[in-house]
Amino acid sequence: xxxxxxxxxxxxxxPLVVAVVAVTGxxxxxxxxxxxxxxxxxxxHAWHTPGLATVAWHTVALAGVVTAVAVPMGAGxxxxxxxxxxxxxxxxxxxxxxPLVTPQFxxxxxxxxxxxxxxxxxxxxxxxxxxxxxxxxxxTVLVVDATPIVYLLVAAGLAxxxxxxxxxxxxxxxxxxxxxxxxxxxxxxRPVLAAAGVITFVGTLESFAVPQVLGTPAGFATITTRIYxxxxxxxxxxTFDQALxxxxxxxxxxxxxxxxxxxxxxxxxxxxRTPQSAAVxxxxxxxxxxxxxxxxxxxxxxxxxxxxxxxxLAAAVTPAIGVSPTPGNWxxxxxxGLLTSTTGTELAHSVELAAAAACxxxxxxxxxxxxGQRRSGRVLGAVATLTLVVPGSALAVAVLIAYGRYLAGTxxxxxxxxxxxxxxxxxxxxxxxxxxxxxxxRQAARASGAGPxxxxxxxxxxxxxxxxxxxxxxxxVTALHEVTMSSLLYSTGSQTLAVAVLxxxxxxxxxxxxxxxxxxxxxxxxxxxxxxxxxxxxxTASSRRTGAAVPEPLLEVAGAR
Amino acid sequence: xxxxxxxxxxxxxxxxxxxxxCSSRATGSSSSSMTLYTCATDTIEQAVVAAFxxxxxxxxxxxxxxxxxxxxxxxxDSRSGGIRxxxxxxxxxxxxxxxxxxxxxxxxxxPTSQSGIGAAYRTDHFVGVxxxxxxxxxxxxxxxxxxxxxxAGAKYRNAVAIPSPTFAASALGMLGYxxxxxxxxxxxxxxxxxxxxxxxxxxxxxxxxxxxxxxRAGIALANAAYAAQKKGSPIQVxxxxxxxxxxxxxxxxxxxxxxxxxxxxxxxxxASRAGQTILGQHGAYPAAAGxxxxxxxxxxxVVAPPWPQLAGQSKDLLRRYAAIFPx
Numbered sequence: 001x002x003x004x005x006x007x008x009x010x011x012x013x014x015p016l017v018v019a020v021v022a023v024t025g026x027x028x029x030x031x032x033x034x035x036x037x038x039x040x041x042x043x044x045h046a047w048h049t050p051g052l053a054t055v056a057w058h059t060v061a062l063a064g065v066v067t068a069v070a071v072p073m074g075a076g077x078x079x080x081x082x083x084x085x086x087x088x089x090x091x092x093x094x095x096x097x098x099p100l101v102t103p104q105f106x107x108x109x110x111x112x113x114x115x116x117x118x119x120x121x122x123x124x125x126x127x128x129x130x131x132x133x134x135x136x137x138x139x140t141v142l143v144v145d146a147t148p149i150v151y152l153l154v155a156a157g158l159a160x161x162x163x164x165x166x167x168x169x170x171x172x173x174x175x176x177x178x179x180x181x182x183x184x185x186x187x188x189x190r191p192v193l194a195a196a197g198v199i200t201f202v203g204t205l206e207s208f209a210v211p212q213v214l215g216t217p218a219g220f221a222t223i224t225t226r227i228y229x230x231x232x233x234x235x236x237x238x239t240f241d242q243a244l245x246x247x248x249x250x251x252x253x254x255x256x257x258x259x260x261x262x263x264x265x266x267x268x269x270x271x272x273r274t275p276q277s278a279a280v281x282x283x284x285x286x287x288x289x290x291x292x293x294x295x296x297x298x299x300x301x302x303x304x305x306x307x308x309x310x311x312x313l314a315a316a317v318t319p320a321i322g323v324s325p326t327p328g329n330w331x332x333x334x335x336x337g338l339l340t341s342t343t344g345t346e347l348a349h350s351v352e353l354a355a356a357a358a359c360x361x362x363x364x365x366x367x368x369x370x371x372g373q374r375r376s377g378r379v380l381g382a383v384a385t386l387t388l389v390v391p392g393s394a395l396a397v398a399v400l401i402a403y404g405r406y407l408a409g410t411x412x413x414x415x416x417x418x419x420x421x422x423x424x425x426x427x428x429x430x431x432x433x434x435x436x437x438x439x440x441x442r443q444a445a446r447a448s449g450a451g452p453x454x455x456x457x458x459x460x461x462x463x464x465x466x467x468x469x470x471x472x473x474x475x476x477v478t479a480l481h482e483v484t485m486s487s488l489l490y491s492t493g494s495q496t497l498a499v500a501v502l503x504x505x506x507x508x509x510x511x512x513x514x515x516x517x518x519x520x521x522x523x524x525x526x527x528x529x530x531x532x533x534x535x536x537x538x539x540t541a542s543s544r545r546t547g548a549a550v551p552e553p554l555l556e557v558a559g560a561r
Numbered sequence: 562x563x564x565x566x567x568x569x570x571x572x573x574x575x576x577x578x579x580x581x582x583c584s585s586r587a588t589g590s591s592s593s594s595m596t597l598y599t600c601a602t603d604t605i606e607q608a609v610v611a612a613f614x615x616x617x618x619x620x621x622x623x624x625x626x627x628x629x630x631x632x633x634x635x636x637x638d639s640r641s642g643g644i645r646x647x648x649x650x651x652x653x654x655x656x657x658x659x660x661x662x663x664x665x666x667x668x669x670x671x672p673t674s675q676s677g678i679g680a681a682y683r684t685d686h687f688v689g690v691x692x693x694x695x696x697x698x699x700x701x702x703x704x705x706x707x708x709x710x711x712x713a714g715a716k717y718r719n720a721v722a723i724p725s726p727t728f729a730a731s732a733l734g735m736l737g738y739x740x741x742x743x744x745x746x747x748x749x750x751x752x753x754x755x756x757x758x759x760x761x762x763x764x765x766x767x768x769x770x771x772x773x774x775x776x777r778a779g780i781a782l783a784n785a786a787y788a789a790q791k792k793g794s795p796i797q798v799x800x801x802x803x804x805x806x807x808x809x810x811x812x813x814x815x816x817x818x819x820x821x822x823x824x825x826x827x828x829x830x831x832a833s834r835a836g837q838t839i840l841g842q843h844g845a846y847p848a849a850a851g852x853x854x855x856x857x858x859x860x861x862x863v864v865a866p867p868w869p870q871l872a873g874q875s876k877d878l879l880r881r882y883a884a885i886f887p888x
């Protein structure tokens with residue numbers, strides 16, 4: 001391994017300066033302004049909030065349980081669907097990814113519609129899940145929400161996974177599939193699994209909609225639902241300041257978990273891929289095994305995605321709540337209600353913001369991930385993740401306090417909030433992939449006469465492409481259906497589609513909300529498909545020119561071929 | 562390493578430049594425009610704004626959000642240079658009392674002669690322009706309650722949903738009414754809880770749950786309930802004794818520096834006969850007497866919380882309520 005150079009000239013320090021400025025502007029300054037606004041007294045009061053220990057315990061326990069279940073589940077699905085020879089692979093992958101394009105509040109509602117009292121299963125089979133409204137239901141739906149993200153990260157990790165020849169060697173030497181998996185594949189995936197674990201844990205800490213929809217009726221509160229209740233009482237400045245202080249408590253909690261993980265653990269988990277032209281496939285499914293696997297995945301998809309989606313679709317085409325969704329009652333009124341004279345503008349705002357956030361954060365994520373090869377950069381990476389745990393409403397207030405004086409009412413203010421909130425979504429997968437990128441490949445290209453840009457274009461980018469695409473897609477999808485921050489920062493002229501629809505109907509009426517979910521799903525599928533097509537064209541053209549292998553695109557990695 | 566890092570930096574600068582170029586311009590107030598913060602529903606607010614713009618000219622920039630988000634926006638404004646709205650149109654008096662106590666609402670209301678809105682919906686700082694009525698809703702086939710107290714009885718065991726006062730301002734008004742009403746008080750909530758009642762966020766969620774059959778009875782808003790019933794939802798709307806709880810939506814001019822000259826005109830218009838008629842036509846109960854609005858059975862009993870008294874007690878009430886229904 002070649003020793004890395006330490007920066008000595010200003011030119012070398014330029015990227016570090018840019019990253020520090022970005023972290024300061026997007027994360028540090030808003031959080032400092034939030035702390036200043038809350039004030040020391042509020043922080044002390046927040047510490048003594050009645051019941052705080054209980055909601056803090058709920059929050060941490062929920063994050064732990066969801067991480068413990070979602071990471072193995074997402075990783076298992078990725079390993080299962082990565083193997084060739086599995087029937088219906090494309091369909092299964094699409095099903096696994098479906099919750100990714102569904103906003104959390106819609107997911108919570110759809111599960112209520114499917115399995116709650118008087119829901120779909122109750123109407124059809126007289127069966128409902130009495131624990132749905134409570135901690136068990138909240139945890140289950142959050143696992144369903146987190147699993148596709150873990151799946152994407154692990155699938156991308158498998159595409160550039162370390163030393164695939166070792167897996168083949170283990171199998172040829174007589175190791176069983178399980179032994180090869182547990183002794184070769186999983187250890188080499190540790191950086192990716194760690195990244196998935198961090199994102200899942202932090203994402204659950206900050207999750208709001210599902211605990212609010214499914215936890216509140218059962219009296220199950222988390223820190224985010226408590227913060228929302230306090231923010232809602234903004235007419236009382238002391239309570240509002242207390243909410244901001246509680247948000248900072250989440251940041252402290254995330255810091256305690258993330259900093260040691262990033263600074264100490266990450267270098268130990270790093271596993272560098274050996275130089276090679278393309279990844280080797282995992283073992284092929286044979287015999288009855290594939291059908292057993294398919295049955296298992298289909299069963300999960302039916303329960304987690306299928307019935308809730310059907311219930312949601314039924315709600316979208318039903319004229320009123322409680323009306324039977326039989327064909328005679330079907331209507332397009334809810335869908336038509338989404339189309340107003342300003343829908344086109346609002347749609348353009350949504351796509352523009354999501355694309356800008358995805359592009360900028362992919363670049364920023366790459367920058368910080370590359371700097372993260374050094375100790376100072378790892379701290380930057382941890383700091384960039386802190387705002388992910390701040391509830392959307394509190395972070396929007398922080399951004400408004402920090403930059404509202406200059407940018408109130410503009411799309412730029414909303415974009416800044418997106419960048420602050422979603423940085424980690426792009427950073428973590430790229431960082432995980434970069435950890436496995438061998439410097440020797442780039443050095444070989446340079447030694448063969450390639451200039452730095454050529455080496456980056458032909459060696460680094462192709463290897464990172466799946467992770468870059470994964471990070472881009474995660475941010476794009478998340479930003480496209482973001483509601484909380486947008487609805488607090490918009491003004492006339494900067495409305496997004498989700499905000500406009502929610503404003504026109506409110507969250508209480510499930511019909512328009514279901515129609516919105518369908519529209520956003522369609523929008524995401526079309527936009528992501530178009531972006532992916534362009535990506536494929538560009539990489540194919542590039543590989544024809546350079547003779548390098550075409551990078552495995554994310555959807556192919558995910559088995560969509 | 563150096564070249565690997567420089568590439569994203571160059572891309573980043575390019576992306577930021579494009580984004581800045583594409584960004585929309587800030588919307589603020591000028592002599593021909595004003596900014597309205599409101600939680601009124603989009604249909605109602607848009608109708609009033611459109612009619613005002615047609616009559617007076619100028620442009621009204623609108624920020625519309627549920628009360629919680631509205632409060633957060635105002636708090637954010639106050640901490641970053643001051644309130645940016647010229648007019649605030651809230652959905653309950655307690656929110657406005659809160660803004661007033663922070664010095665955000667000017668001591669001005671349109672003359673009574675121009676509005677016909679009674680003293681019950683007025684203070685020195687704001688005037689109510691729309692009314693909400695909290696009523697009982699039951700799923701089709703469920704016996705309707707005669708009084709509010711019935712909801713805590715054995716007939717409705719594990720069957721009732723109520724909105725959360727920490728989420729919905731109307732539910733906070735309801736809490737204020739019951740807390741001060743004879744024979745009710747906070748023990749009424751304790752009886753509801755013991756009877757298996759569930760707390761959800763908003764009156765709309767209660768309505769959805771009752772219409773779907775998740776709950777057999779609940780407390781929701783009259784205009785939304787009648788609208789759902791008209792669309793076919795299997796519910797019955799009941800005005801229990803001693804009466805539906807009235808919550809008024811107040812409007813007032815802010816203390817913003819460089820207040821738009823349109824601000825006073827907009828408040829006057831919303832409280833005028835013309836403004837009230839438009840409100841009534843778009844699904845709100847007008848505050849002015851004699852202006853037609855949504856369905857309201859003749860002789861329906863109504864009651865009102867003691868708003869000024871509540872304004873100083875809401876925090877304590879919520880604390881005591883949270884001991885019964887935690888949120």
